[in-house]
Amino acid sequence: MQRVKHRLLKYLPPVLGLLVLGGVLVGLHGALKRLSFDDVMAALTNTPRLQVYHALGLLGLSFCFMLIYDVPGILFAKQRGDFPP
Incomplete structure (x- = not known):
């Protein structure tokens, strides 16, 4: 159980980073449509x-x-x- 938790925690920061990057790209795409x-x-x-x-x-x-x-x-x-x- 501890091993699985450690493995999941290892991948959490990159996954969160990709989610934030995706959100930023979607937001920029919407904002730049009007510019x-x-x-x-x-x-x-x-x-x-x-x-x-x-x-x-x-x-x-x-x-x-x-x-x-x-x-x-x-x-x-x-x-x-x-x-x-």
Whole structure:
């Protein structure tokens, strides 16, 4: 009984992740039906350039933070031999 429970619990996170992904895709599909590429480009054109540059700068900063967060883990995994070269 304990073995079966352990096996089921092992598959629970991936199954829940796939269900959430499916829900997001269905929601996006419904939302994007009403939106065209021209609408997106018109909104981007009407956005002040400074705000676009700030958004791109914050996006780059978030990538830097993710890199800073991931690099020590990758180096540790390489040191242990658990990471491909």
